[in-house]
Amino acid sequence: MTLSDAPAKMQNKNALIDNFQRVHTYLRISVTDRCNLRCAYCMPAEGIVYRQKKELLTFEEIERVASIMVRLGVTKIRLTGGEPMVRRDIEKLVYKLAGIEGLKTLAMTTNATLLGEKAGVLKKNGIKALNISLDTLRRERFLQVTRRDQFDQVWQGIQSALAQDFEELKLNSVVMSGFNDDELLDFAEFAFNNKINVRFIEFMPFKDNEWNIEKVVTYKEMIATLESCYKLTPISADPSAVGKDFSLADKNGKPGKGTVSFITSMSDSFCSTCNRLRITADGSVKSCLFYPAEINLRDRMRDGATDAEVEEMIRYSLSLKPEAHAPAEELSQSENRTMIEIGG
């Protein structure tokens, strides 16, 4: 949403507004740069230097930054990583953040390896929206892409999440030509049979992630494949939503239980309505996933910065946010951290 679209009552005078009048209401917090999978499109097999524990924001620091952001108009926070569930006692952080007055939605993105045992406590402690990442429904491919043999644990995690009936449950699948583009209909069938939103994500370039333009399957190509078996009907959505959302019906007109979406960052980017800010696990604000500038809050907070000074740094980061990210091929050449280091 941009400032001019916002109804007057929604305009917080302290709102986080950038130079292009975009109002920022959504914060993604990476709680760790570590992961128990090694997805090839997210991180190189070797060579990542993980942050030491003391370099990560503590739970108290995360809570402080989150509270400041909520006072500045953030209404949705997503915990991500790395894998957020490998951070010890993550459910305690969830409980603390869910209690911040003014926060409407606390969400998490997870690979679901540890969800089987934790789905219940996460929901109880305040996670309303859960995104699970799974790129293939085939065990041997899962091992190939994640370099870990954990398909069964993930599947169990997904079943636990379905049983918990979260307010919002999504399955993220990065579609890569020659790897899993032959599974689009299998994922659509999963969405048809379950109360879940399956989101097909266009493959994005990050440092050392084996990206090339030939591997990108555009959302238009994906829609053409799905339409061979299903009728897709657009669902109108929040203008700042990153997905293009569709309901599904089979050839007999029977409606599906779930929905499908396409995250079109490569073929049709949504920068003009971007409402997101990120905090990396080591405590930097990043105003754009693809813009390398990071403003480190951690050291200033540890040196005694006041809330007003932290706010000033957040606003400075926002003032650097570009109007739009560069085209895909240019991005693949630019200097940025890996996805796992930034926090997805």
Ligand SMILES: C[S@@+](CC[C@H](N)C(=O)[O-])C[C@H]1O[C@@H](n2cnc3c(N)ncnc32)[C@H](O)[C@@H]1O
């Ligand atoms: C980096 S992961 C972090 C959270 C958690 N470990 C998980 O697996 O969901 C967050 C999301 O980023 C997506 N992602 C990572 N690298 C990507 C890429 N190159 N292109 C598109 N999406 C990517 C993943 O598929 C996942 O859904």
